[in-house]
Amino acid sequence: FQYDVPVDVANGETVWLRIACEILRSEKGRPVKAVGYYTDVTVQKKQMLQSREDQKTLELLRKQALYDFKVNLTHDTVGSLRSLQRWTRETGGKDTFTYTEMVRFLADHLILPEFREPFLVFSDRERMLEQSHKVKTAETFEYQRLVDGNPQWMHMVLHYVRFEDSPDIYVYIFIVDIDQQKRQELELTHLARTDEMTGLYNRRAAMEIIQRS
Numbered sequence: 324f325q326y327d328v329p330v331d332v333a334n335g336e337t338v339w340l341r342i343a344c345e346i347l348r349s350e351k352g353r354p355v356k357a358v359g360y361y362t363d364v365t366v367q368k369k370q371m372l373q374s375r376e377d378q379k380t381l382e383l384l385r386k387q388a389l390y391d392f393k394v395n396l397t398h399d400t401v402g403s404l405r406s407l408q409r410w411t412r413e414t415g416g417k418d419t420f421t422y423t424e425m426v427r428f429l430a431d432h433l434i435l436p437e438f439r440e441p442f443l444v445f446s447d448r449e450r451m452l453e454q455s456h457k458v459k460t461a462e463t464f465e466y467q468r469l470v471d472g473n474p475q476w477m478h479m480v481l482h483y484v485r486f487e488d489s490p491d492i493y494v495y496i497f498i499v500d501i502d503q504q505k506r507q508e509l510e511l512t513h514l515a516r517t518d519e520m521t522g523l524y525n526r527r528a529a530m531e532i533i534q535r536s
Contacts, residue, residue: 327364338365380461381495384480388497394422396452397491401425413470423448435474438466445479455483455492465501476505 325343332338341364347356385391390410393402399421401407411418416428426446434442444450445464454462462481467474480497 338363340364381482384482384495384497384499387499388480389477389500390496390498392496394494394496395491396422396448396455396494399423399448429468433468435467435469438468442466451481451483451494452492455485455494460484465505475500475502477501 325341327339327341329337330340341362342359343361344357344359346354347358349355388406390406391403392406392410394400395402401420401422407418410416410425414429414433416425420428426443426448430439430443442464445462460483464479464481465476466479467476469475478499478501480499482495482497484493484495486493
């Protein structure tokens with residue numbers, strides 16, 4: 324038998340030990356000796372727990388997202404057929420696009436000018452490949468794009484993943500519509516910075532502007 328137990332060590336960290344016991348038997352099948360041993364499985368345990376937590380996060384994002392794509396960064400391909408079909412209907416793009424072509428199409432046709440360059444930088448495949456090797460597994464970016472001719476706020480979430488059976492690097496991309504939430508947030512910010520009677524900046528906001536200039 325075997326089981327895993329967490330152990331608090333002197334420096335305050337927790338390590339996971341796998342404790343196992345093996346029964347040695349005689350030629351007649353009778354138990355002769357019990358041998359116990361333990362193995363440090365902290366790395367494997369943390370990876371497993373992180374994987375479970377990641378799965379919960381991914382499922383929550385998938386429920387909220389307009390589109391969710393599984394992108395193979397190594398080969399510049401886009402998966403998730405259902406989201407890809409919806410994306411092509413709503414944007415006018417093609418389902419044969421590589422990931423890089425999809426990003427360029429959005430930047431050229433739907434991303435508002437003031438967000439175009441930051442969007443291209445954030446979505447750049449080479450940047451993402453480099454980022455995937457770092458400890459941080461997720462990144463986010465907010466921007467505005469045209470939807471039916473009207474600007475709407477979008478929230479992009481990148482979640483980098485690796486699979487044991489593949490050397491390729493993948494990223495899950497979730498696009499969430501946050502337009503209503505963002506407009507309310509901007510309206511509250513505006514009200515906090517202006518005088519209700521005159522519509523001019525209040526003293527606090529004016530001081531911030533003067534200090535920045």
